Amino acid sequence: MKKSVLFGAMTAAGLVAGAAAAGTMDDVKERGKLNCGVTTGLIGFAAPDANGEWKGFDVSICRAVAAAVLGDSTAVEFVPTTGKTRFTALASGEIDMLARNTTWTFSRDVDLKFDFVGVNYYDGQGFMVPKELGVSSAKDLDGATVCIQTGTTTELNLADFFRSNNISYEPVPIETNAEAQQQYLAGACDVYTTDASGLAATRAAFENPGDHVLLPEIVSKEPLGPLVRHGDSDWGDVVRWTLNALITAEELGVSSANVTEMASAGNNPEVARLLGTEGELGAMLGLDAEWAKRAIMSEGNYGEIFAKNIGEETPIGLARGLNAQWTEGGLLYSPPFR
Numbered sequence: 001m002k003k004s005v006l007f008g009a010m011t012a013a014g015l016v017a018g019a020a021a022a023g024t025m026d027d028v029k030e031r032g033k034l035n036c037g038v039t040t041g042l043i044g045f046a047a048p049d050a051n052g053e054w055k056g057f058d059v060s061i062c063r064a065v066a067a068a069v070l071g072d073s074t075a076v077e078f079v080p081t082t083g084k085t086r087f088t089a090l091a092s093g094e095i096d097m098l099a100r101n102t103t104w105t106f107s108r109d110v111d112l113k114f115d116f117v118g119v120n121y122y123d124g125q126g127f128m129v130p131k132e133l134g135v136s137s138a139k140d141l142d143g144a145t146v147c148i149q150t151g152t153t154t155e156l157n158l159a160d161f162f163r164s165n166n167i168s169y170e171p172v173p174i175e176t177n178a179e180a181q182q183q184y185l186a187g188a189c190d191v192y193t194t195d196a197s198g199l200a201a202t203r204a205a206f207e208n209p210g211d212h213v214l215l216p217e218i219v220s221k222e223p224l225g226p227l228v229r230h231g232d233s234d235w236g237d238v239v240r241w242t243l244n245a246l247i248t249a250e251e252l253g254v255s256s257a258n259v260t261e262m263a264s265a266g267n268n269p270e271v272a273r274l275l276g277t278e279g280e281l282g283a284m285l286g287l288d289a290e291w292a293k294r295a296i297m298s299e300g301n302y303g304e305i306f307a308k309n310i311g312e313e314t315p316i317g318l319a320r321g322l323n324a325q326w327t328e329g330g331l332l333y334s335p336p337f338r
Contacts, residue, residue, distance in 0.1 A: 024096050024228070024235035025069065025286060033075045036062035037095035040080040040176045044201040044310040045101055054078045057309040058099040061120060061226055061243060064295040065097065068242045068287060073298035082175055084151040087112055090229060097239050099226045101195060103153060113230040117240035120225050120302075122322040122331050124218035125157050126196035128203060131213050133190060138217040142167035147180045147189035154194055157220040177202060195222050197310065197318060204315040238285055244334040245292035248274055249301035251325050251334070256300040259293055274337045281337060302332065 028034050038046035038058055046056040054076075063073040079095050090098045091113070101123075102108075104116040127138045135141060138161065148154055150173045162169050172189040174180045181202055184192045192199065196218060203209045226243065228236045249255070252271050254262045262268075263275040272278035275296075276289030285291065299305055306323065310316045324330025 024232050025238060028069055028096055032070065033077050034062060034066040034070065034097070035077045035079055035095045036065075037079050037081045037086055037089050037098040037100055038062070039100050040082055040178065042101070042177050042198060042201050043205050044314065044316040045197070046078070046099070055309070057121070057305060058101065058226075060299040060305045060309065061099045061246075062097070064246060064299045065239055065242045067294040067298035068245075068291040069238060071294060073294075082151075083149050084175070087114070090114065090227065093229075096235070097226055097228050101198065101224050102227060103195075104223045104225055104227075105153065108227075114227045115230055115233075115236045116225050116227045117236055118225050118243045119223040119331075120243060121197060121223075123195045123197050123222040123224050125154060125193060125220040125222060126199050126218055127215040128184075128192045128199045128212055129190060129215060131211050135215065138215045138219070139165050139167070141169065141191060143169070144190040145170045145172050145188070146191045146193055147172045147174050147184050148193055149174055149176070149180065151175075152194075153220075158193055161217075161219045181205065195224070197224075197316075200316050200318055201310070204317070209315075234286060238287070241285060242292070242295050244337075245274060245295055246299070246302040246305065247325075247332055247334040248337060249292075249296045250303040250332075251327065254296060254301060255304060256297055259296050263293055270337055 038054065041047040044056055046054060046058045049055050059078065062076050062078065066076045067073040079089060081089050081100060086098055086100055086102065089095045104119065108114055109116060129135050146158060146169050148158060148171050172183060174183055177198065180192055183189055192202070196214065199214055203212050206212060226239055228239055252268065252274065254271060254274065259275065262271055263277055266272055266277060269278065273281055275293045276282055282289040282291050306320065307313065310318045312319055320330060322331045324332060326333040
């Protein structure tokens with residue numbers, strides 16, 4: 001799920017300046033639609049449902065931005081991308097933003113010329129194996145065959161882990177999560193490795209999830225978040241502060257259910273600034289006063305988005321963990337709306 005550090009670097013860097021120069025927000029408004037890059041399909045994060053409607057944690061970020069900018073959370077064209085195609089799609093202007101479980105790294109930020117606007121999921125790389133394999137630790141995987149997505153930083157992390165533990169493995173290259181699932185279930189590999197959240201989402205889609213276990217080792221830091229092109233700070237601010245609005249809303253107790261009531265209450269100055277009843281924050285972004293209110297109303301605050309897509313009451317069953325609010329012992333922390 002964290003993807004290529006080197007693939008397409010020169011191509012992506014060469015395309016960025018021209019694509020960003022036009023002004024992405026103007027393009028989105030003129031088009032009347034947000035083009036948002038997502039994964040090819042990962043239940044809970046981004047996947048079409050039985051009716052072909054895209055749902056998921058990352059999908060909600062796209063819809064919140066569309067609500068903020070266009071006033072319509074359905075005005076989104078979802079563009080499926082693989083680990084190899086996503087950066088070129090963003091750099092070329094095919095998509096306006098990428099919300100695809102992509103890890104924020106130095107080279108992607110600096111060399112590939114992208115701006116990560118924040119972290120919407122703190123993750124780490126893990127390992128999934130069939131329970132019948134009888135393995136309780138990744139350190140017991142000497143000689144294992146490992147399904148791994150090509151063009152990803154997962155490959156580098158995997159090589160580092162096995163080398164540092166003086167054990168060997170045989171890679172089984174795959175390109176998409178769907179292919180990985182198929183190969184893993186067919187027995188083409190003993191292990192599937194990717195972000196732990198992706199493993200949980202993949203396992204939840206199995207006919208018998210209990211037949212598979214996630215090993216305890218987390219072997220990397222994977223701060224996942226949406227990104228935009230370098231060179232268009234105005235658009236970067238819009239996506240960044242939409243994400244921050246969802247995070248801040250949860251901290252302040254603003255939800256999709258009470259956002260209208262909270263906007264009229266007027267007893268909390270930061271809530272008033274967030275929801276546009278006080279100050280000029282919307283105008284600073286080139287948006288109207290109710291941009292954040294619409295984003296929250298359409299998709300819910302961060303906690304609501306987490307709970308309905310990947311939380312403990314869903315088949316994926318992820319605990320908040322590091323993704324809890326900073327007031328609850330997690331890392332989730334937005335700069336103030338001031």
